[in-house]
Amino acid sequence: SIGQMETDYDVLIIGAGLSGIYSIYRMRELGVKARVLEAGSGEGGTWYWNKYPGCRFDSESYSYHFTFSQEVLDEWDWTEHFSPQPETLKYAQFITDKFDLRRDMQFNTKVKTAHWQNDKTQWLLTDSNGKQYSSRFLITAMGILNDPTFPNIPGVEDFKGESFHTSRWPSQWSVEGKRVGIIGTGATAIQIIPEIAKLPLKSLTVFQRTANWAAPLRNTKIEAEEMTELRRRYPEIMKMCSDSPAGFCYAMDTRKTMEVPEAERLAFWEDLYSQRGFAKWFGAFADHLTDREANKAFSDFNAAKIRQRVDDPAVAEKLVPKSHGFGTRRVPLETNYFDVYNKPNVRLVDYTADSPIERVSANGIVLASGEEIELDLIIYATGFDAVTGALLRGIDLRGIDGKTLNDTWEDGVKTYLGLFVKGFPNMAMIMGPHQAFGNIPRSIEFAVDSVGRFIKHCMENGIMRAEATEERVEYWTDHVITNGEGQLSNEIDSWLTGVNHNVKGKTKRFPVRYTGPGPLYRKTVNDVADRGWEDLSLSK
Ligand code: NA7
Numbered sequence: 368s369i370g371q372m373e374t375d376y377d378v379l380i381i382g383a384g385l386s387g388i389y390s391i392y393r394m395r396e397l398g399v400k401a402r403v404l405e406a407g408s409g410e411g412g413t414w415y416w417n418k419y420p421g422c423r424f425d426s427e428s429y430s431y432h433f434t435f436s437q438e439v440l441d442e443w444d445w446t447e448h449f450s451p452q453p454e455t456l457k458y459a460q461f462i463t464d465k466f467d468l469r470r471d472m473q474f475n476t477k478v479k480t481a482h483w484q485n486d487k488t489q490w491l492l493t494d495s496n497g498k499q500y501s502s503r504f505l506i507t508a509m510g511i512l513n514d515p516t517f518p519n520i521p522g523v524e525d526f527k528g529e530s531f532h533t534s535r536w537p538s539q540w541s542v543e544g545k546r547v548g549i550i551g552t553g554a555t556a557i558q559i560i561p562e563i564a565k566l567p568l569k570s571l572t573v574f575q576r577t578a579n580w581a582a583p584l585r586n587t588k589i590e591a592e593e594m595t596e597l598r599r600r601y602p603e604i605m606k607m608c609s610d611s612p613a614g615f616c617y618a619m620d621t622r623k624t625m626e627v628p629e630a631e632r633l634a635f636w637e638d639l640y641s642q643r644g645f646a647k648w649f650g651a652f653a654d655h656l657t658d659r660e661a662n663k664a665f666s667d668f669n670a671a672k673i674r675q676r677v678d679d680p681a682v683a684e685k686l687v688p689k690s691h692g693f694g695t696r697r698v699p700l701e702t703n704y705f706d707v708y709n710k711p712n713v714r715l716v717d718y719t720a721d722s723p724i725e726r727v728s729a730n731g732i733v734l735a736s737g738e739e740i741e742l743d744l745i746i747y748a749t750g751f752d753a754v755t756g757a758l759l760r761g762i763d764l765r766g767i768d769g770k771t772l773n774d775t776w777e778d779g780v781k782t783y784l785g786l787f788v789k790g791f792p793n794m795a796m797i798m799g800p801h802q803a804f805g806n807i808p809r810s811i812e813f814a815v816d817s818v819g820r821f822i823k824h825c826m827e828n829g830i831m832r833a834e835a836t837e838e839r840v841e842y843w844t845d846h847v848i849t850n851g852e853g854q855l856s857n858e859i860d861s862w863l864t865g866v867n868h869n870v871k872g873k874t875k876r877f878p879v880r881y882t883g884p885g886p887l888y889r890k891t892v893n894d895v896a897d898r899g900w901e902d903l904s905l906s907k
């Protein structure tokens with residue numbers, strides 16, 4: 368172990384998802400003594416936990432993969448433009464095996480507490496079995512969507528049938544002959560619904576509180592020849608990702624929506640609609656994310672598409688979002704989603720047009736209208752305590768003087784660069800709040816590289832303790848807030864603005880991510896790293 372400390376490890380990493388996998392790879396490269404502690408029985412994180420039917424990337428596989436290893440890029444073939452979960456899990460396992468990373472990973476180890484010990488200048492972690500581990504540095508890599516939340520509806524415990532959350536899908540399951548209910552219409556539900564509606568279930572009732580602007584995914588298989596061509600284009604694809612504000616392989620069209628002649632505008636949108644993936648979101652006229660009139664026009668175009676696909680006009684109307692414009696929340700991508708509602712055994716219960724859920728009963732779901740919908744299975748597609756959940760609720764995390772992160776962030780989340788928190792020395796967050804994100808693996812790679820530079824700098828310069836300063840934290844937090852002004856998405860409740868009414872204390876919007884362009888974020892962090900992290904309070 369480097370340094371003069373008697374700690375067990377130089378670095379402890381919590382979580383063996385993509386963040387943890389790449390973190391341990393980098394740490395090993397630095398030659399430090401590091402270990403990953405993971406609650407699950409295997410690596411993969413999001414792709415380990417989310418095993419529901421239809422689970423897949425909504426981003427092109429070859430834009431959403433790791434780029435740190437040329438060998439992996441050369442050896443791994445994607446079989447679909449949008450990789451399905453089982454293949455992505457195999458990909459995570461492939462990398463873990465290839466670099467023999469599992470040697471430094473410890474599974475079935477749920478970290479309960481992580482406490483900074485000021486006298487010893489170290490982190491002390493305790494797992495659910497009471498075992499303790501100490502380290503000089505702590506990397507939190509728990510992911511941004513790992514803490515499932517159930518709806519705050521009375522009676523969830525009363526249901527006598529089967530029920531589960533989408534991210535805890537059982538290994539043995541069947542919907543055959545069953546009356547199935549699904550609560551939620553986010554990106555997850557929109558992947559699941561068409562998949563299970565294909566199966567011989569008796570009926571499917573979808574409970575929708577807020578309609579979402581889903582758009583066609585247009586997934587296809589990648590044949591060998593196409594894979595060769597894609598691989599040839601990898602450098603170009605990666606360049607597009609790194610140039611784009613949110614890390615995707617599209618370039619926004621910089622023309623102003625309303626200045627483009629109508630016929631040309633419609634033709635442009637038609638073309639976008641026929642394209643794969645998030646082209647509709649991140650390849651559109653850029654002003655649709657900031658200009659109300661532009662956003663309204665593009666939303667109207669997308670609304671017409673929904674109306675075209677749904678036979679019953681009343682059902683179509685329920686599916687057209689009214690509370691927010693296109694792209695102001697995460698756009699779910701879909702394969703035959705809207706078409707599902709043309710099936711006779713599928714019913715859409717909308718909170719506004721029909722009735723909200725009043726409670727879950729022993730036999731099903733009772734609406735405020737008084738109707739009881741009898742069900743055999745309830746699927747909770749109700750999302751996650753996103754971004755801060757793992758840090759605030761998943762673990763008892765305490766910094767200097769035993770102060771919890773919850774107390775530290777009582778008046779709002781405050782970070783420096785989304786990587787550091789004042790009062791939590793020698794701790795760095797991968798995908799913490801206030802980092803630039805969109806295409807998550809792009810953000811993970813950058814965050815891990817940055818944290819790698821930080822730890823290397825400390826190790827090489829005998830820095831025993833590094834902490835964010837009040838001044839820099841205030842500056843960055845303010846910068847994140849002002850930077851997000853003018854983005855229509857920041858005026859809407861969603862997990863991207865930190866709102867989850869199922870979680871205590873998450874009723875007010877706050878910026879969970881830096882909404883400025885990714886290239887600027889990376890430049891800012893790189894400048895700080897280039898200056899030897901002198902913005903932090905460093906002590907030898
Ligand atoms: P999301 O996107 O947070 O969606 C959760 C859904 O569940 C959404 O439709 C919610 O309605 C609904 N919900 C949540 N709580 C309730 C209650 N109490 N009553 C009724 N309906 C409720 O989670 P996902 O898992 O779909 O996706 C998360 C991310 O994972 C996604 O963005 C991708 O990036 C991958 P609401 O809209 O809040 O009215």
